[in-house]
Amino acid sequence: MIKKTRTKPLKLLKFEVLLERILPSHSQIQNIESNYRKYLAGFRGELTLDYYLSELQKDNYHIFHDLRIPRYDNNQLFFQLDALILHPRFCIIIEVKNLIGNLYFDHQYDQIVRTREGLDETFPDPVNQVGIQKKHLSHWLFRHKCPLIPIHTLVVITNPKSYIRISPKYGSNAQKIIRGRTLPSKIKEIEKLESEVILQKRDIKRISSLLLKEHTSHNPDILKLFNIHRNEILTGVFCPNCTQITLIRIKRNWLCTRCSKTYMDAHKKAIIDYALLFSPVVKNKDVRLFLHMQSQSSVKKLLYSMKLKPTGSRKAATYTIPLPK
Known part of the structure; x- marks a missing residue:
């Protein structure tokens, strides 16, 4: 039984929007793309894991995908589980690695050495990582006065093209x-x-x-992460058919001057883009500037059409754009 489904992470959504809207000449593009590819590969590996978990008997297994829970010793810090399986007799924490190449699990130096195309690259030892997650989960269960249950840990290599070697000192x-x-x-x-x-x-x-209640999506400031200024982001409502072509507002539709197609709801993605890049809490003025609109009442109608209602006084009213959890 799936208790928490796996959805595209907020951080991944932010990467995608950033790559769509950053100035094409920006010096950080290659760095952003490299980080995005690594993060996307990890997510695809987790999706592969979900396929294998689908074989389990649904009544006995309660599966949580991609949990991020506050730590017992500091609720400003979190521990993250790629997958957690809850069974009446035990639970299992799964750490997923979607690495391609020759993988050597080096016990002595607490690392994986990945060799690919003649180049060596190191990663932290996931066996130790999942062991730390076990400690945090154990304390979390104890703090919530849950029954003491055996916790098992697994590291799952999802890429079928990887070649795995393990140090003989790894033991059990x-x-x-x-x-x-x-x-x-x-x-x-x-x-x-x-x-x-x-x-x-x-x-x-x-x-x-409790797990679902305490789960908190990772919501980093993606612009700060790569030291990008707001004025280095492309604004406007983009045409779904023509990349990075800004639409113009005509009556109740959005028109693309290149392909001549019109769209009624193209502004919705642009507003969500704003929330992902800058802030989910917006003022009418913020939206007007981002969408290249002048009419305050027209923007208000667009926000209301998305079931977004203002809070606060009239002049300082804000709207909260819901983000994926």
Whole structure:
């Protein structure tokens, strides 16, 4: 049973909007694209994991995708789980790696060494990463007075083209490193090991509710991350058919002067773009400037058409644009 579905992360959405709207000549474009590709590869790996998890018996397994929960020792810090499986007898934390190339799990230096096209690159050891996540989850469950349940950890390599080697000093931890296709059978092994029912239905319901309540999407300031100024962002309503061509407002439609197509709701994406890049809390003036509109009443109608209602006094009224969670 899927308790929390996997959706495209807020950070990934911000990357996509930034690449659409940053000035084409900006010096940071290559850096942004490189970071975007890495983040997108990780997300695609997690989607691959979801395929294998779909084989599990739905009634016994409660699956949470992409959780980000405040830490027990500092609620300003978070621990993130690519996937969490809750079972009446145990739970499993899964860390996903979608790396291609020759992968060497180096126990001595706490790293993965990835060799690809003759180049070596290092990554933190995901076995240790998921071990830290286990510690945080254990303390989180204890703080919420949940029953003490065995927590297992797995590192799943989802890219079928990767070649895996593991340091002989890894010991029993090597068994935690598996390929995506073996995930269902590995979970079945764990199920055979854990025979005692610890979580009743009411416990699972309570834990599920707490996890969903405390989940907080990662919402970084993408412009600050790459030191980009607001005036380096392209504004306007873009034509869905012609890349980066700004539409003009004619009566109740948006017209593209290149392809001559008209759109009624093209402003909706532009308004969401503003929220992703700058702030989800906007004033009428902010929207007017971004959409290249002059009429305050016309912008107000557009915002109302998106079911966005103002809060605050008339002159200082703001609208809150909902972002994906």
